[in-house]
Amino acid sequence: MAKPRQKPSGKWEIALRHPALPGGRKYFSFDSEQEAVEYAQQWKLMKGAGLQPPVALTQPPGPASSVRLVRVLGEWSESGFAAPTQIGTLKKLSQEVGSVKLAEADYTWLTGYLRQLKVDKNLSPTSIKQRIQALGRAIDEYLRHHPGLQLASPVRLLPRGYSRYSDAEAKLVVAKGQQPKVNVERDRRLQPDEEEKIVRVLSGYERPDRPRGLQLKGGNALLTLYLLLVNSGLRLKEAYTLRRHQVDMDRKVMRVQCSKQWRGAVSWRDVPMRPEVHAALADYLATRPMLPQAWLFPFMEEEGVKGEKTVSQRLSFRFRLAFEYMGIEGLHAHDLRHEATCRWLELKDARGLWLFRLEELNKIMGWKPGSVMAQRYASFRAEDLTARLWEAAVAPAAPAGVA
Numbered sequence: 001m002a003k004p005r006q007k008p009s010g011k012w013e014i015a016l017r018h019p020a021l022p023g024g025r026k027y028f029s030f031d032s033e034q035e036a037v038e039y040a041q042q043w044k045l046m047k048g049a050g051l052q053p054p055v056a057l058t059q060p061p062g063p064a065s066s067v068r069l070v071r072v073l074g075e076w077s078e079s080g081f082a083a084p085t086q087i088g089t090l091k092k093l094s095q096e097v098g099s100v101k102l103a104e105a106d107y108t109w110l111t112g113y114l115r116q117l118k119v120d121k122n123l124s125p126t127s128i129k130q131r132i133q134a135l136g137r138a139i140d141e142y143l144r145h146h147p148g149l150q151l152a153s154p155v156r157l158l159p160r161g162y163s164r165y166s167d168a169e170a171k172l173v174v175a176k177g178q179q180p181k182v183n184v185e186r187d188r189r190l191q192p193d194e195e196e197k198i199v200r201v202l203s204g205y206e207r208p209d210r211p212r213g214l215q216l217k218g219g220n221a222l223l224t225l226y227l228l229l230v231n232s233g234l235r236l237k238e239a240y241t242l243r244r245h246q247v248d249m250d251r252k253v254m255r256v257q258c259s260k261q262w263r264g265a266v267s268w269r270d271v272p273m274r275p276e277v278h279a280a281l282a283d284y285l286a287t288r289p290m291l292p293q294a295w296l297f298p299f300m301e302e303e304g305v306k307g308e309k310t311v312s313q314r315l316s317f318r319f320r321l322a323f324e325y326m327g328i329e330g331l332h333a334h335d336l337r338h339e340a341t342c343r344w345l346e347l348k349d350a351r352g353l354w355l356f357r358l359e360e361l362n363k364i365m366g367w368k369p370g371s372v373m374a375q376r377y378a379s380f381r382a383e384d385l386t387a388r389l390w391e392a393a394v395a396p397a398a399p400a401g402v403a
Contacts, residue, residue, distance in 0.1 A: 004036035011147075012036040016043050029147050042080070067142075069105060069135075070098030075145075076138035089134045097135075102142070107154040118165055119172045124181040125163035132158070187379035188335040189342065190230070197326040202226055207325070214322055218298045220284060222318060225297055226336070227280040232271055233340030233365050235259050236333055240299045240311055245292035249285070252278055258366045269366050341365060341377035346384075 004014040011029045014036045018024070030036040076082050077090045097105075097113060110132075117128050136155030143149060165173065165180040173180045190198075201214060202223035216222055228239050237259040246255040252273040257266065273281070295301060299311050319333040344364060347355040356364070358374055367373045 002040060004030070004033050004040070006033070014040055016040060018043075018047065029144055067102045068098060069100045069102060069138075070094050072102055072142045073098065073135070073138045076134075076141045079141060081141070082134075082137070086130075086134050086137075089130050090138070093131055093135055093138075102139070102149075102151065105139070105154060107157050110154040110158070114162060115169060118169045118180075119176070122173060122176075122178050122181060125165075125183050128163040132163070186332070186335060186338060188331055188338065189379050189381055190331070190335075190339050194326075194328050194331070195230075197328060198226060198322060199223065201322050201326050210325070214318075214325060217302065219287075221297050221299070222315075222322075224280050224284040225299075225315070226319070228277055229333075229336040230339050231274045231276045231280075231343065233337050233344065234271065235337060235366075236312055236315060237308055238366075240295075240297050240315060241308070242296040243292070244290045244294050244296055247281060247296060249278070249282065256366070260366070269363060271364055337365075338377050338379060341374060342379055345374065345378055346380075 002015050002017075004012045007013050007029070011031065012033045012035070013027055013029050015025050015027050018026075028036070028039060030039065073090050073094050077087060082090065100109065114128065114132070117123050117131065123131075132155055136153055139153040139155065143151060143153065165182075170180040202216065203220070204216060206212070225239055228234060229236065232239075232254070234254075234256060238256050241257065241259075242254065246257075248255070254271045254273060256269055256271050258269055290296075299305075299315060300308075302311075302314075305311055305314075316333045323329075323331045341361075344356060344361050345354075349355050359369065361374050362369060362371050365373070365377075
């Protein structure tokens, strides 16, 4: 494998060979030596697998004045480095700005495009950020492969908060009869009576005024899935893709495949079972003998399932129906992970001390060391904090001289 060399500009350059490349060799520039080495390793794997390089790399680039964003976006989409979740966004970008020339895509043009996304399309800040980030990565990648182009990515000049609506933009949106979009932070907690209602309806309860209850496909599978989610913090996909051998009832541990990994990487984590989870799984498995490789839940084998996306949509819909059936408003399936996080954080031992450290919670939830996700997911009920405050206030004071 070729070794990268540092250029006088400080960039790192590496030459990669392939018969399909012009002259059989092409130079690539990177900001660091590590990036150059990693790209070369991935290139080597592509060659070993018999994969051809993207067509755009085998053709000499035209002048900057003639290159359009549709080509820039296409090269990034075909590079193999764009995240799978970004492909749909790249297609939307190609339709919206593909005809724009790269040389004309300056900061002035970009701010105009941002206003179009807000005022004309009325997109949420998250949707705007997804488009701009994808555009920025595509332009950066193109400029890395064509260092001779004296251009800079306008995306890197945007200030923080560019995706939020300014006062002027908000007025324009309101004038059109719409409302400026804002990102909604989820901090929905379950109330004690809501927990009881959910368990009842997933156990087959029918309301007197609505005698036709929910169709609980798979018997108590949905109830068990709910108890698993709300008491463990597993993501929905991590839970319904469990296989029987991943659930060790003796050790009271679940071997979970993490569903959020970079570029399809596979990693696992061990999640301890709370007593509530162990009891629910014991009842569930008592009536369902299954082989070690069998799916723990039947949702992946239902009729019409075309993949995990179908299962996620179906289960989210079923949970929403169950919540609405019992008059529970504003609760989503993913809120159960927020609830579970708070339950882990609130656990205490017999001495009244916190049971888990933050580092241990990160392991349980599948977050990286030092992650701040626990703080983002934490949503403590004011009434619980008030109860603890008043318990401490009315507790008898220790006698004088007693430590």
